[in-house]
Amino acid sequence: MSKRNIENFLDPKYLEEILASFSKATGLHIEAVNRKGETLAILGNKSRNHFCQFIRSHSKGEKKCLDSYKEATLEAAKWNEPYFFRCHAGLIIWAVPIIVDNVFLGSIICGQVLLWKPDEFFLQQLKKSNPKNIDFDTLLQRVKDLPISSPEQSQAAADMLFVVVNHLVNRNIHTMEAENAYHLERLQIKADLENRKKKNISGFTDYGTYLKNERRFLSYIRLGDKTKAQSTLKNLLTDLLTKTAGEKATIKIRILELASLSSRAAVEGGADAEQVMVKLQDFNNEVESIERIEEFFFKVHKVIAEFLDGIFKLADKKHLSLVNNARNFIMENYHKPLTLKATADYLFISPSHLSRLFRLELDCTFNDYLTRVRVEKAVELMKKPEFSVEQVSKAIGFKSQSYFAEVFRKYIGVTPLIYKNSLF
Template identity: 85%
Template sequence: MSNKSIESFIDPSYLEEVLGSFSKATGLHIEAVNRKGETLAILGNKKRNDFCQFIRSNSKGEKKCLASYKEATLEAAKWNEPYFFRCHAGIVIWAVPIILDNVFLGSIICGQILLWKPDEFFLRDLKKSNAKDLDYDILQEKVKSVSICSPEQSQAAADMLFVVVNHIVKRNIHKLEEENAYRLESLKIKADLENRKKKKSNLEFTDYGTYLKKERRFLSYIRLGDKTRAENYLMILLTDLLTKTAGDIATIKIRILELASLSSRAAVEGGADAEQAMSILKDFNDEVDRIDRVEEFFVKVHKVIATFLDGIFKLADKKHLSLVTNARNFIIENYHKPITIKATADHLFISPSHLSRLFRLELDCTFNDYLTRVRVEKAVELLKKPEFSVEQVSKAVGFKSQSYFAEIFRKYIGVTPLIYKNSLF
């Protein structure tokens, strides 16, 4: 990255838009220069004044200007703040460094002003340093074109420019991070496809029926707040979607919007705040409308679903977060067994009363509420398989009584297990 230039990392049109406006607002001349002091662009409509143009009309004067810019640019980078200097012709200029990701790219040169009207001392120095190469009478006349700016005004302009340049840099750091995220997302998809080829399973995704089955399982993981499994299944869904659509942007956008909407509702069912979830979903939908890259779709949906999951578990204490997460994982892995809060607490080396408090405090439900929710979610999956009867499903998910299973299932799903199963076949 150290060999990169400003143009490689900062959008020239945005640079012109922001700094061009700064130039128009202040009436100051602004240039973007590289590490060598070479001018890359004059920003805004403020050209070099007649005096500076005349100085640069001579090759020796041009070299001296370049040397001044280079020295100022390096000094500004050294201190990472605006650097004021007088060029060889006595003009006041300041440089604001452009440092992106700890790499010095160049600077923004501003000014070409005088702090007071040219006096006899200024003119004497001017003649001494430039009269050999340029007509001194013309220099005296041209210097009248240089704007006068007080020290206070100059310092204020330099401070404001420093803020503006830092804004531009931070914006581009964010863009770089986004590009890296898109690149990583693309690599993940390619890796998933390669793994499928090696396993020779699920290589070709041919129907949406298969996709929707995976989607339902993914949503169940969101309702349970199982972040790891939800994220793993999301990756599978996105790879399937890319394969099925052959990368068609319009279709992918529709499916992504659907997935985000379903995920928001699943998160609310899992305990997330409904108002907050709907607000997040609205922002996501507005953002997706402006996207035209597959990788960007996938990165954004990863982020919004992670936000939904975070909304289910708003845990401030990391120790509590770890305990609740481990308890939840223990339940998911052992729901089919006659597990109790005591067995789970013993597994975590804490007291049952402490675990009970954590569930109520952090998940807003009891231990048994969460265990029941997991069992019902698993029952829904098994009831979709014709080879399992309601009685078998009841036992498989940990219910000792089929009648109690039917009562609980109806409470959560709205119908009895038998009616639900009959509606599927």
């Protein structure tokens, strides 16, 4: 928070909505106060009772009320729990602290009740603690209207209020975190566009270029390459912003489409289909109400990161490291005559253990994953006119062109030659 105070932290509308309901349910008076004990808001329709209004109608009484609130607020912060106190006029009030990141902002004051019917001792103390110029007969009449709450009821109300205030604090923390994330996304978008201007990189001229980059991005997702996927996604979104000139309706359509394609790629990469579809549905629902472009981009970054995490959802960090290292080794050496044993030797584990990890964590064999990497790389190389099908086959590690054609057709649905001819 740029300013550490309760006014900037709590959403006034939501504060009123939640605590007004609490006031109606309990019949108790509630105020939001700052660290100095100054009242910021009286919540709900429950105004101060006639007794307190009469006390505060005198300047000395007002000052004593302020001092009581300040003392109670500081004590509540000290113990980080509801603090019961008797105000200068003899009423029972409790304060619930508002603390964010160990910074004390203020409190919610509740109560203004008696725990039992006023007796002679209460009246004597009341007369002693108030200025002589106060009309004591009028004050006695106001005492008759004071609500009485048993100690058990008061404690229960304080506990309930503590839960409600904690909910408000956590909700606003999450809101602030989201706002900070959107702000960073906005700065990143601005930085990307400025870098393009400095490097004289113009926006792409048609969606053909965008779709080629999109296919590369999806291949990184299928391979579980989080770093390259996220880097490519950033470029894709900057391209999209440039091409659409910030037109929100078009950006929204493309973002929804990209999330849908990414979900399928993640499932093909080994993520759980049911979980991915649930995340996609949640994403689609969130996007419906979004207005800011940076929020679109932040949300799609987030859901795609979740898709990628789903490909490697390992509870055992040691296994996570081994599988990731094996995947990286394959990505760097796919063009060589790579074997399960060579990869296992590199990782200093047995071939059988590595094979078991691939089946357990990626739901495929070592050879299946190696083949998937090679086919994805083949698709990239085929886009270069200077490479023939035979050259592509050799470049990705296939000794036999016919076997390469068979494997390529199995994964892509057409032969390498047909696929390459369709590109030019």
